[in-house]
Amino acid sequence: MEERKVLLIEDEPNIIEAIRFILSRDGWRVDTHSDGKSAVEAVRERAPDLIILDVMLPNRSGYDILNDLRGAEETHDVPVLMLTARGQTKDRELAERLGASRFMTKPFSNREILETVRELVG
Amino acid sequence: MxxxxxxxxxxxxxxxxxxxxxxxxxxxxxxxxxxxxxxxxxxxxxxxxxxxxxxxxxxxxxxxxxxxxxxxxxxxxxxxxxxxxxxxxxxxxxxxxxxxxxxxxxxxxxxxxxxxxxxxxxxxxxxxxxxxxxxxxxxxxxxxxxxxxxxxxxxxxxxxxxxxxxxxxxxxxxxxxxxxxxxxxxxxxxxxxxxxxxxxxxxxxxxxxxxxxxxxxxxxxxxxxxxxxxxxxxxxxxxxxxxxxxxxxxxxxxxxxxxxxxxxxxxxxxxxxxxxxxxxxxxxxxxxxxxxxxxxxxxxxxxxxxxxxxxxxxxxxxxxxxxxxxxxxxxxxxxxxxxxxxxxxxxxxxxxxxxxxxxxxxxxxxxxxxxxxxxxxxxxxxxxxxxxxxxxxxxxxxxxxxAAIGLIAFTGMAQVMPALVGAIFWRGATRYGAAAGITVGFTVWLWSSFLPSFGAGGIISADVFENGPFGIGMLRPQALFGIDGLDPLVHAVFWSLLLNTFAFCLVSLLTLPTPLERLQGATFVNVFRYSENAPGWTGGAAEAEDLLMMSQRILGGREAQDLFISEAQSQGKEGYLPDVTPAFLERLEREMAGSVGGATAHAMLMQITGGEAVSVEDLIKVADEAQQILEYSSQLEAKSAELGRTADQLQQANEKLVALSVQKDGFLSQISHELRTPMTSIRSFSEILMQGENMSSGERQRYSQIIHDEAIRLTRLLDDLLDLSVLENGQVTLNERSEMLDAILDRAIAATATPEQYIEIQREPPMEAVPLFTDGDRLAQVFINLISNAGKYCDAEEPKLQIEVHMLDGRRVVDFIDNGTGVPPDVQKVMFEKFARGTDHRAAGGAGLGLAICREVMKRLGGDVIYLPDREGSAFRVVLPEARQAAA
The missing domain is CATH 1.20.1730.10 (Sodium/glucose cotransporter)
Structure with missing residues (x-):
């Protein structure tokens, strides 16, 4: 079975480390990218099975990135799990409207994120 | 016969x-x-x-x-x-x-x-x-x-x-x-x-x-x-x-x-x-x-x-x-x-x-x-x-x-003469003067001429004639002030008019005329100047048509025409133009007075009929009415201007509130983000540690460290928020005392000396020997912030921070200049705002409140902190509070 790839777009080093730990134990290959501007290119390059996307990124917002991803044919169907530390309803709504597969508010439980990832790439 | x-x-x-x-x-x-x-x-x-x-x-x-x-x-x-x-x-x-x-x-x-x-x-x-x-x-x-x-x-x-x-x-x-x-x-x-x-x-x-x-x-x-x-x-x-x-x-x-x-x-x-x-x-x-x-x-x-x-x-x-x-x-x-x-x-x-x-x-x-x-x-x-x-x-x-009765009446009416002559020749004559003169003259005339005309024993007893009232000889009716032997008529005329005139002049000189008196006085005395032509009343000269046109302007077309037609009918005339009789003019004036006020109506009618010159009084009344209207309208104007201003203020206040609301939302959102981010790490790693899965002791050690660091980050964030809140609300208590600038700098540098954020600091000790009277701990807090920012952000290979103290426009300033590439212009604009961090805030470790706090602190202390954009590296200038005499 081919190795499943997840691209984590996040700028907090400690959070990156935590997610990497959780997912790699489950057999995922975790690539990371921490800049908003070049995020879409990184997605094209890595062609991940799943994207975990933070909203508050340096230089470009996660929403804009999501919008681009959903607008492009090759990334149109890639599942995207959005993470945000701003847990307001309007953030969730915006994410869903833009086509996010799931939306999770920080802080999350490890089990929660693991199950969600498994679900999305079932 | x-x-x-x-x-x-x-x-x-x-x-x-x-x-x-x-x-x-x-x-x-x-x-x-x-x-x-x-x-x-x-x-x-x-x-x-x-x-x-x-x-x-x-x-x-x-x-x-x-x-x-x-x-x-x-x-x-x-x-x-x-x-x-x-x-x-x-x-x-x-x-x-x-x-x-x-x-x-x-x-x-x-x-x-x-x-x-x-x-x-x-x-x-x-x-x-x-x-x-x-x-x-x-x-x-x-x-x-x-x-x-x-x-x-x-x-x-x-x-x-x-x-x-x-x-x-x-x-x-x-x-x-x-x-x-x-x-x-x-x-x-x-x-x-x-x-x-x-x-x-x-x-x-x-x-x-x-x-x-x-x-x-x-x-x-x-x-x-x-x-x-x-x-x-x-x-x-x-x-x-x-x-x-x-x-x-x-x-x-x-x-x-x-x-x-x-x-x-x-x-x-x-x-x-x-x-x-x-x-x-x-x-x-x-x-x-x-x-x-x-x-x-x-x-x-x-x-x-x-x-x-x-x-x-x-x-x-x-x-x-x-x-x-x-x-x-x-x-x-x-x-x-x-x-x-x-x-x-x-x-x-x-x-x-x-x-x-x-x-x-x-x-x-x-x-x-x-x-x-x-x-x-x-x-x-x-x-x-x-x-x-x-x-x-x-x-x-x-x-x-x-003849005797006639002369008595003459003398009585002549008492009006001083006031009348004064009225038309002397502008200084006042109502009090006129009243005094007439009263005195009238009294003297009654006593010396009118009452005696009923004869001794008539109204005045013979005794009073002989000896005066209450025996006062000076007041004998026909021998006032003891001057006896005059013809009674000459006596009465002389005394009544003399005392009358005297009282009139004296009281007029002692009293001031009212404004209306002044004006009437001027009008009367200068009557020929004010009314070059006083043509007789010639009602027929007025053109009914002119009157109709004017009335229409005032009463409204329909009402005016109805009025004219009804008048014409009552005069037995056909058509809509009645004869301009005085009665009609009066009626018209009454109608118009209802719309424009009596004085105006009269003045307007007089202008058209030309019957009589518009009197000064008319003009005063018109002016009064106009004045009232003017005052009223200027009051309205003032009110509407005030309303306008109030509306503007409300609008501004509203915009401010909206902006504040947006700002507050943004602020809450920011706080949420800043709190949740470290919490995320803490939760994740603590769950990892709790599960106790097979991990190396090095990993265990490292994850514990992360949890610890993030907890400290959280605490610092909360401290900053509280500090800023206190500073912004003006509730901060400053602990001002005399202290040397170099000592404060020493403390700040010592507090920022961490191995991972090393930066070489260059100072000029002689310049720093400045006595201050301020809150040294707060000033040190600002310095710490600036020094640690330099440590975090300076991207030079061998980071250096120059601390320069000098005088500028009579104020002492402390510049913190590093040798990095400086703050990008877009960040410069916002970096003193809350949560306005530079691009790469991973390195910052702070919540983006540091510079906002610095500025608030400096303002409280009576100074300021600004960015100097035209320097090589990042350059912050702290303007120290104005030198004050240390309290003895």
Missing amino acids: SFDLLALVCASYVIGLFAIAFWADKRAEAGQSSWLNSPLIYTLSLSIYCTAWTFYGAVGYAARSGMEFVTIYLGPTLVMVGWWLLLRRLVRIGRTQRITSIADLISSRYGKSNLIGVLVTLLAVVGTMPYIALQLQSVTLSFDVFSANPGEGLNQTAFVVAAGLAAFTILFGTRNLDMNARHHGVVIAIAVEAVVKLVALLAVGIFVVFILAGGPGSMMDVISASPIAEQSIRPERWTVLIALSAMAFICLPRMFQVMVVENYDERHLATASWAFPLYLFLMSLFVVPIAAIGLNVLPDEANPDLFVLTVPLEFDRDALALLAFLGGFSSATSMVIVAAIAVSTMVSNHVVMPIWLSQRQGGATVSGDVRSVVTLSRRLSIAGLLALGYLYYVFSGGGGAL
Whole structure:
């Protein structure tokens, strides 16, 4: 079975480390990218099975990135799990409207994120 | 000749007068009054000066005192000849100010003071009363001459005469409701009477001179032989009498009425200035001959006051006697009628109306019933005045010679003279002065002239005459201030007018005029400057069409047309343009007053009709109304400007609130983010650790470290938030004390010395030796922030931080300049805001509140922190608080 790839777009080093730990134990290959501007290119390059996307990124917002991803044919169907530390309803709504597969508010439980990832790439 | 015939003739004469008056009024109403307005009629109307007193009394006067009677004619003659000086002013003022009586003129001049109006009215009533009595007496006496039973029923005759005169006056004197309108019927009637009395006197005179005496030559002989020739001229009496009659000519209410109020055209004065003296000359021409013959042919006990009648009767010239009787009757009635009109106008305007209006709520509500009240009050005043005259006649017992009563009345009315002269020549004259003068003069006249006229033991007891009131000799009625031996008349005139004038001048000088008085004063004194043209009232000149156009602008097209059409219909005219009658103008003015105010309406109508110059008073009223409107509209403007400002402020406040709300949302969102991010790490790693899965001890160690670091980060964030909140709310307590700058810098550098964020710091110790008086810990907090920022962000290979202290514009500044690439311009703009972190905030470790806190702290301390954009690296400048004297 081919190795499943997840691209984590996040700028907090400690959070990156935590997610990497959780997912790699489950057999995922975790690539990371921490800049908003070049995020879409990184997605094209890595062609991940799943994207975990933070909203508050340096230089470009996660929403804009999501919008681009959903607008492009090759990334149109890639599942995207959005993470945000701003847990307001309007953030969730915006994410869903833009086509996010799931939306999770920080802080999350490890089990929660693991199950969600498994679900999305079932 | 029978008494019945006399009564019949008399009644016919009166009926004839009624008819003439009625006819003249009709003509005037129809607008065909041109010849009624001739200078001749005006001159003849002035002849009411010649009353029964002059007609009968002059002869009696001459029989008793010789030529002195001439003074009564000389005074008015002087006034008429000098009309340019005084009369012209009075007439002009009367026209321009729409004066209704002498009381009105004086009260108008003194700031519309009703007190003055009442005083003059009182004077007029008291002064006119004996005069009317005098006329009643003369008519009664002349009737008695023809009576079968002489001496009987005198009072009844007087009563009938008084009642008849009251009826005539009420009928013709109050027909026209406009108080300012002229009484055409009355004027014509008195003009006719003027002719009758002149003709009668001339007829008797010619009879005496040419028939009885046999020609002028022999007449002179008779006069020379008579006692008249023996009378000597008393200069002091002559002077006083000429002056007195001149003043009376001007001040008597009836004279003012015909001369000023009934005047149609100012130019008539020029004609009257020679025609009236001529009339007086003719009236006086045969006085001495009649007196001389009377004394000669009639028994000693015959009353000289009746010579005009009794001489023809003595020679059985019944027709001549009848003519003479009619002349005397004319003299008496014309005087009474005009005097009653004049005085009743005063009483009504200055006494009754003010009382009536003050009794009603709303004061001067001009409604329809006011006019009926005016008419009623004037009618009652006329009846009342004649009743008073009758009562005076009854109670004075018909005593005293006619001439004496006349002079008493003259003296009374002359008390108005100082105030009148002051009114038109002296701008400094005030209402208080006028009131004081009139009151003093009136009092002195009452005491020294009027009350004594009832004779000793009448109203004033003989004792008071002899010894003065309460034995005060100084106040004896006919010897005031102990000056004895003067002729009573000279005495009364002298003291009353002297004290009157003195009081008037003194009080005027001591008091200040009100603004309206000032203005009226200027108008009156400079009447010719203010009214170059005072054309007569010519209602017909107004074009109905012009009026309609104007009314439409004010009343609205439809209402104005309806008004004009209804007026035209009521006049019996077809179409929409009625005749411009005074009644219509009044109606129009009332209608317009409802829209634009009375003063404006009057002024506008006057402009179009050109009937009368717009008076200054009109203009003041217009200005007042305009002023009120102006004030009101400027108030509205101010209010709307205020509303506008309030709306702007609300708008601004609203925008501010919206911005604040957005800012607050953003802030909460930021805080949420800053709190949740470390929490995420803590939760994740603690769960990893809890599961205790197989991991190296190095991993375990590292994850614990992360949890620890993130917990500290959280704590610091909360500390910063609290600090900022305290600083922003101004609740911070500063612990200010004296401290050296270098010591504070030392502390700050020590606090930031961490191995992972090493930066070489370059200082200039000599420059740092600066004593400060401030909160050293807070200042150190700012320095720590800047130094640690340099440590975090300086991207040079060998990071260096230069700390420079120097003076700039009198302020000490501390610059922190590193050797990195500096803060990007877009970040520069926002970095002092909360949560405005630079691009790469992973390295920052802080929550982005540091610089915001720095700025708040510096502001609290009285300094500032700014960024210096034009330096090589990042350059922050701390402006230290202004040096303050350390507290001792």
